[in-house]
Amino acid sequence: MTDAGGGGQGAGALSPERRTALAEATVAEFARAGYEAASLNRIIRDAGMSKSSFYHFVGSKSELFDAVVRMLVADVRAQWTPPAPAEFGARAFWRRVDALLGEFATLSASPALQHLGRIFYLPGDAASAVPGGARGELLDAVREWVEAVLRAGRESGQVRDDLPLDLQVEVTFAVLRAIDEWALTGHGAEASGRAAVAASAPALLLHRLLAP
Numbered sequence: 001m002t003d004a005g006g007g008g009q010g011a012g013a014l015s016p017e018r019r020t021a022l023a024e025a026t027v028a029e030f031a032r033a034g035y036e037a038a039s040l041n042r043i044i045r046d047a048g049m050s051k052s053s054f055y056h057f058v059g060s061k062s063e064l065f066d067a068v069v070r071m072l073v074a075d076v077r078a079q080w081t082p083p084a085p086a087e088f089g090a091r092a093f094w095r096r097v098d099a100l101l102g103e104f105a106t107l108s109a110s111p112a113l114q115h116l117g118r119i120f121y122l123p124g125d126a127a128s129a130v131p132g133g134a135r136g137e138l139l140d141a142v143r144e145w146v147e148a149v150l151r152a153g154r155e156s157g158q159v160r161d162d163l164p165l166d167l168q169v170e171v172t173f174a175v176l177r178a179i180d181e182w183a184l185t186g187h188g189a190e191a192s193g194r195a196a197v198a199a200s201a202p203a204l205l206l207h208r209l210l211a212p
Contacts, residue, residue, distance in 0.1 A: 072112050072116040085151070182198065
């Protein structure tokens with residue numbers, strides 16, 4: 001991470017407790033105020049850190065955003081590893097897709113994935129404020145994986161091939177993102193209802209969009 005305003009050592013050096021507190025405070029503040037209006041002072045206070053301790057680890061808002069995304073990605077990867085695209089070949093494609101979506105629906109209840117979703121879908125979209133970095137790397141990796149999975153499905157005749165592959169990738173990516181964002185914006189009793197719909201909607205929509 002390189003950004004004007006400081007050269008912190010990175011949040012990886014924090015204790016597990018402080019790491020969790022910093023991630024939760026950062027996600028809550030960014031989700032509430034958006035990237036531009038988010039207050040580092042509120043984050044420091046809510047995380048229970050001193051300013052000197054905070055700036056020892058990160059030197060700016062963009063460094064903090066990047067560090068927290070990397071923390072959350074690491075937490076999710078510790079719980080779940082995406083299957084290799086080769087597992088989606090031949091007749092196993094849709095069975096494997098359905099199983100994968102079921103795994104992901106279960107994982108979506110974990111705090112790490114919920115926090116990661118909230119920080120991805122910020123008011124005003126952080127993509128314009130924090131280009132590249134951990135967020136951009138993850139989006140690129142997901143797109144590449146989706147493309148490889150769809151290519152395996154097309155080669156085995158389980159995915160329609162009358163549309164360009166790159167268009168299918170973008171449509172698939174957009175559908176999954178839209179469902180995630182819709183589910184994460186629910187509040188109170190509505191949130192559980194949206195979560196239930198979000199667990200079944202991807203399979204229904206992807207079958208209709210992609211099956212021959």
